[in-house]
Amino acid sequence: MDAKILERCMDRIQGGEATLEDCLRDYPDQAPVLELVLRAAALTRDALAPPGPTEAFRASSEARVLNLMRARLAKMHPAMRNWSPIRGRLLKWQPAYRLVSASLAVALIAGTAGVAYASGEALPGDSLYGVKRGVEQAALVLSPRSAWDARLQLAFAGKRLEEVEALVELGRAADLGAALDSYEAALAAALELGGTDQQALERLGAALDQHEEALARVMEKAPERAKPAISEALERSRQGKKAVEQVQQGEHPSESAPGQLTKTPDAEKQKREPPKAKDRTPGPPATLTPGTY
Amino acid sequence: MGETETSAVSDADLIARARHGQVESFGELYRRYLDPIYRYVRMRVNAESDAEDLCETVFLRAFEALDRYEERGHPFSAYLYQVARNLLVDHYRRQPASVGLEEADHIEELDSNPDTVVLRREQVRGISQALEQLPEDYREVIRLRVVLELPNATVAAWMERSPGAVRVLLHRALKALREGLSEGAD
Numbered sequence: 001m002d003a004k005i006l007e008r009c010m011d012r013i014q015g016g017e018a019t020l021e022d023c024l025r026d027y028p029d030q031a032p033v034l035e036l037v038l039r040a041a042a043l044t045r046d047a048l049a050p051p052g053p054t055e056a057f058r059a060s061s062e063a064r065v066l067n068l069m070r071a072r073l074a075k076m077h078p079a080m081r082n083w084s085p086i087r088g089r090l091l092k093w094q095p096a097y098r099l100v101s102a103s104l105a106v107a108l109i110a111g112t113a114g115v116a117y118a119s120g121e122a123l124p125g126d127s128l129y130g131v132k133r134g135v136e137q138a139a140l141v142l143s144p145r146s147a148w149d150a151r152l153q154l155a156f157a158g159k160r161l162e163e164v165e166a167l168v169e170l171g172r173a174a175d176l177g178a179a180l181d182s183y184e185a186a187l188a189a190a191l192e193l194g195g196t197d198q199q200a201l202e203r204l205g206a207a208l209d210q211h212e213e214a215l216a217r218v219m220e221k222a223p224e225r226a227k228p229a230i231s232e233a234l235e236r237s238r239q240g241k242k243a244v245e246q247v248q249q250g251e252h253p254s255e256s257a258p259g260q261l262t263k264t265p266d267a268e269k270q271k272r273e274p275p276k277a278k279d280r281t282p283g284p285p286a287t288l289t290p291g292t293y
Numbered sequence: 294m295g296e297t298e299t300s301a302v303s304d305a306d307l308i309a310r311a312r313h314g315q316v317e318s319f320g321e322l323y324r325r326y327l328d329p330i331y332r333y334v335r336m337r338v339n340a341e342s343d344a345e346d347l348c349e350t351v352f353l354r355a356f357e358a359l360d361r362y363e364e365r366g367h368p369f370s371a372y373l374y375q376v377a378r379n380l381l382v383d384h385y386r387r388q389p390a391s392v393g394l395e396e397a398d399h400i401e402e403l404d405s406n407p408d409t410v411v412l413r414r415e416q417v418r419g420i421s422q423a424l425e426q427l428p429e430d431y432r433e434v435i436r437l438r439v440v441l442e443l444p445n446a447t448v449a450a451w452m453e454r455s456p457g458a459v460r461v462l463l464h465r466a467l468k469a470l471r472e473g474l475s476e477g478a479d
Contacts, residue, residue: 003464007445010463014442040471041439044424047417048440050335050344052328057345062323065349069316069356 001033009038071189123163124182125175150190150200154207157186161214164230168218173226180233187211191240201248208241304369312359319359323352326370330377332441337381347384351377371450423473431466438463 005027012018020038024031053061160183167175191204215234222230302321310318330351335344354376355362362372424432430452437448438459445463449456 001464001468003460006464006467007460010438011445036471037467040474041467043416043474044420044435044470045439045442047413047420048336048436050332050440053331053345053348058327061327061345061349062320065323065352066316066320068353069319072357073314073316
């Protein structure tokens with residue numbers, strides 16, 4: 001059987017210009033083998049042809065993908081550009097954050113997704129916490145514009161602080177690190193995407209005031225070993241507020257501005273370690289002698 | 294696609310515009326190639342959700358690497374295909390249990406008749422087993438040319454072979470598949 005004849009027949013059949021029988025008639029000398037091969041091809045295609053993307057996916061996916069791309073390209077106000085030590089990290093596509101399907105998000109809205117509803121109170125370290133974060137990500141997926149993404153991220157930052165307060169109340173200091181990390185990431189995203197119009201800045205400023213109050217409350221109640229991490233989050237929140245105020249006043253914070261956060265060399269790659277127990281044992285004597293301790 | 298201004302623009306022009314920050318131009322590329330890329334990925338994984346995630350990641354990865362992309366005579370879709378193949382390798386590495394290259398879980402979506410579903414599953418299993426016996430390039434040309442019904446020129450670009458080489462490869466692959474199906478039936 002001639003490979004060109006096979007290709008020609010496949011093209012005609014796939015293009016709807018001819019049937020298999022037409023091809024066998026056109027090439028009677030090759031018909032016996034041609035028929036077997038074309039039927040095997042048809043069988044394989046019918047059995048394995050995958051469905052195309054659903055309309056729901058097609059519609060939501062394009063918006064989601066383009067939003068992520070816009071966020072990546074968004075020109076941050078110079079004040080914000082120098083503020084965020086972890087800019088870019090959040091905007092990297094994170095396959096590990098599995099997006100809950102739009103249908104689940106819709107089900108949540110309709111109040112029929114019991115699991116999603118039950119996950120609403122989950123805290124870092126709880127089994128349903130992943131579901132809760134997945135539902136939040138679905139909301140980001142469905143948000144039509146980056147401005148709405150910014151408001152969502154701000155809301156998420158607030159939720160993370162609520163979780164931090166709850167964890168402190170429950171004495172679960174070991175889970176605080178992850179919650180504080182997530183708070184800083186959400187805050188950074190909100191600042192990156194939030195725009196520089198007056199309304200957006202006022203919203204940011206008000207939220208940051210609340211964040212500072214919440215973190216101060218947490219600081220009072222948290223165990224000692226957790227305080228350095230909380231202090232760092234509090235400092236970031238304050239610096240964010242300062243940057244917002246300066247932008248509102250038409251100023252451009254410089255690298256040398258007092259209190260301006262300095263990006264440390266590997267800040268984007270550092271992961272926060274769980275707060276370690278503060279070592280309260282006295283330091284060793286200046287000269288070490290075996291058996292002294 | 295409709296006859297819009299963007300649909301008449303070449304891939305190269307869209308890429309150039311996207312490189313200058315025109316995200317909507319990349320959106321046009323997304324619309325152009327979503328179907329074939331999605332269907333290729335969908336064919337290669339079990340779960341629809343995995344296919345959706347991977348498909349989006351293909352385009353995002355491609356966008357992130359746009360500065361480094363060079364046409365080199367191949368269409369942009371060929372580049373997307375390579376990104377998809379690389380992501381699939383990573384996917385299988387992370388989730389080896391989900392590797393069922395041709396074990397589609399969407400059969401029930403096509404027909405709710407239980408007898409038909411059983412027959413189709415048997416059919417799929419037989420064809421999958423016959424395909425599994427073939428060399429990888431035979432399987433790939435069958436996936437692209439037969440199952441996805443991509444034109445020979447596209448398959449040639451994606452597989453980085455000449456159209457003539459793809460023609461010969463397909464010929465051999467289908468003959469081998471037919472023999473495998475015959476043996477399976479015996």
